[in-house]
Amino acid sequence: MPDVQPLVSEFVLKLKRRKVEGSHAVARQTAELLRSVVSQHRMGSTNQAAALADAIRSVGEQLISANPIELAVGNIVRRVLHIIKEEDISSTAVGIEGLSVTVDSDDEYDSGNDDHPTLSAAVLASHARNALRAPSLQTLLDDIPVSTALSRSASSTGDSDGKTGDKSLKTRKLKHDVIAAIGDLIEEIDTCYDQISEQAVELIHQNEVILTLGRSRTVKEFLYAAKEKKRSFRVFVAEGSPRYQGHVLAKELVEKGVQTTVITDSAIFAMISRVNMVIVGAHAIMANGGVIAPVGMNMVALAAQKHAVPFVVVAGSHKLCPLYPHNPEVLLNELKSPSDLLDFGEFSNCMNFSTQDGTPLLNVVNPTFDYVPPKLVSLFVTDTGGHSPSYMYRLISEYYSADDLVVQRKSTS
């Protein structure tokens, strides 16, 4: 563990200083960090999965508290915890199948899991979960290590029947499988744009008018993909005050030859009647299907609802957050510096406390995010396909295990 501590604290500092922002970058870097944590982790002889999960959890706790608004950090930590659990269950399941004779005699092996009946119950549960799953990319990815693990352990049992050799092999196998699964997770984060934009042609029709707010990389790739498929459509880009990322998006779209119109945020309601579909990105998708998105999004959603324009949210599965927005643990917003809005020098005399009575008369509030309730969202497009807001909890139960929802344990003080 001491070997990864510098890495962890470096990343914690980066998160704290807000040097890494944006859920994609954060998710990717978190996954990479956790992979190195796993690979540096020294496996004990007993209770390996629990020990590994504890290590991940303690790192995850630090990362989450470093920047609680980047919900992607917590998502990835929970995903990794889930991976460990799944791998553990699948390897024990293999153990039962392959070494059905030795299980009863081997006490040391058994001590990893408390009792025989509970073990078989866990196996049953995992089987049941696997059966329940929709045929998604995640399950496909998860299945690969399971099957490889199965073949490898089967061959290993054939070779050696010595206890120690088997154990060390099993140790390495769990670790190896977890690392491989995290590698798949990273790949999934990287390829989510492609997966999402594959669905672009089905959603964007010829001569449609699409409105978006601010700049989201997912939206950009989505629109690019539609353009590449020779769809002709027009895009209204609301500039996304106060950071004006919409200007950047407009430039990028024009470079790709998309008909683009830039409008101010305040013109959204005026323009929405001419729009066929609203496509926006998100910061996080909550368990109830609500969306945390750049500020101004709720306004867009309400305008879209008023004119019955479909409101589509595109987001990678790393943005799926198993928490509910009414949970006090969830920080929904962050207030940035007012200097985005006002020039400090111009207003410096409004903030001269010496000549006022000590109470600041001028207050500037610059929130980063908006919460869009699920009823305003028509469709979610994730890398596993299109889903309605009410289906989100189902998708989430597929990615996360229920007992990992609270990563931060209450401090014992």
Place this chain on the structure above:
Amino acid sequence: MSQKKSRGGAAGAGDDAEDLSRSPLQAVLLADSFTLKFRPITLERPKVLLPLVNVPMIDYTLSWLETAGVEEVFVFCCAHAQQVKEHLEDAGWTGQPAAREMAVTAVESHDAISAGDALRVMYGRGVIHGDFILISGDTVSNMSLKDALQEHKDRRKKDPLAVMTMIIKHSKPSILTHQTRLGNDEIVMAIAPETKELLYYEDRADGSHLCVTIDKDILASNPTLQLHNNMEDCYIDICSPEVLSLFTDNFDYQHLRRHFVKGLLVDDIMGYKIYTHEICSSYAARIDNFRSYDAVSKDIIQRWTYPMVPDVLSFGNCHEVKLHRQGIYKASDVTLSHSAQIGANSVIGNATSIGEHCKISNSVIGAGCCIGKNVIIHGSYIWDNVIIEDGCKVSNSLVGDDVHLRAGAIVEPGCILSFKIKVGKNVVVPAYSKVSLLEKPSNEDSDEELEYADTNSGVTDSPPFSSMRSNAGRPAVPSKDDDLGASETGTSGVLGYIWASSDTGTQEDWRQSIAPIPKEKLQEMQHAVSVDDDNGSEEDLNNRQYEQDHDGDSEISVVEDDDYTKFEKEVEETFQRALDGIHEDNLILEINALRLSYSLQHADCAGAVFYSVMRSASVAAQSTNDNLLKTTADALAKWKDLLRNYTKTVDEEV
């Protein structure tokens, strides 16, 4: 706009890599302000460790340096060096080099008594190899250094004499008080608009409000120059290594601005140049006095310094702080009574409990405080472990660590209660008083040099705090201030020395205290300004125009004729002679002769003469406004005839 893109935390890793190839970016952090402004608190704790919104000031500075991509910092400790070093160790700045991108080294010296000395010591060490950032440990900023550094480097390539880049920021001074919102005196800078070279720097510490003297060579060599009085000096400098050797060569340089900057600007033999870099959207400010402590605290609470705000910036030993509505920051385990009212823009530290019916607004309360019932706290800064009993009232004051206010005590605006002070029942601490357990050092004198000289000799010579306290404790019990009607028991009255504030001047007190300037004072100043205006309007329009050139309140491009400057000088000299007793007629004759030789208009004459009259008045006047007004009026009355001589002719000609 380009600033906007690069601001915030995105100090650019690419830039760092580029720097690395040349030489690591270094910084010198002066962990001592070399002033007395924060006394009596600084007798016991160095200024850089004073909590600013519950975080020591030096942590803001260091984390900014780290964010800005500085790789090596030398913290120069002087007074209380041990405390500073211990803090650096505790907060994890020094010690574990692997976890940090920035190496922090403490440099200790006990005989440095000024910033100049500190830099001479740094030169002696020979550790600075390239361009470095010179900063004081009480600076809060979130600016990106990338642009400024690049500008500095490009300039250096073209002109090796450009030794320093000063960071400045737009900020309007108050028209009434002639001080910035940070409580500093108005600064007048002359900057060449194209090259951004600094040509003239003057802080108006003295009362010479109405005149700026610019050397005629500056006017001659620069076709245009901008005079600013709306700029604020951030005290962040990017320096070349030459700066250190300059300090060593000129061993009389003490103060960074007063001696070094002015010295370089005046000295035209070496030809060193200083440039400025204006920051627009990011924040930078130095805490120089109690007024700026108040202003910067409020800026932090209002998040101008993002990401250096309480809920984001949490250091190793700080507890998590959460931001609630209306800018209320609460640490995780605050005990808050239901009936307590927490107003906007307040910060409440960890493990603090607040009793029933308390009213707290615009205040910062530290960790571990215990606040009783019916307490009213407004605009104040309460540090750690303070006990405030029922019914106390604290307004616009600073209350140090471990202070105990007994029931019913009232702290009036502008008070500074240093560490471990006890205030008795129902005692009223009068406005602007400074109370400390330590006696005021007797070796002080109200000398001009006092600002930076001999300040630390008193501090460093003093024994460590623990022994000092036991020394001071005994005499302190009977030494309660008589004004408070204190008894000998120590349960009522104030336990500690009340520093008489008279010798520093009462004006200073209200100018730079935490409390806002009282309404009466403001009205007084308002009155003075309006009288000045009336006075001005009586004069000829030409004169008025001329005066404004020198007292403009925003940027004025002065594109002046060199001839005119000379003429003005000569008139002034003539006028000086007239003051010595030459007859008025002769004076008129001489001025007319000058006018002809320079072939100027009557109006110019009038302007120059008026300028001279005003000049003589302001020289005669002392610091206060009233006095100035009186002498101005006298002088005008005296030289009325002379002026009329020109104004009349102007009217005739027109």
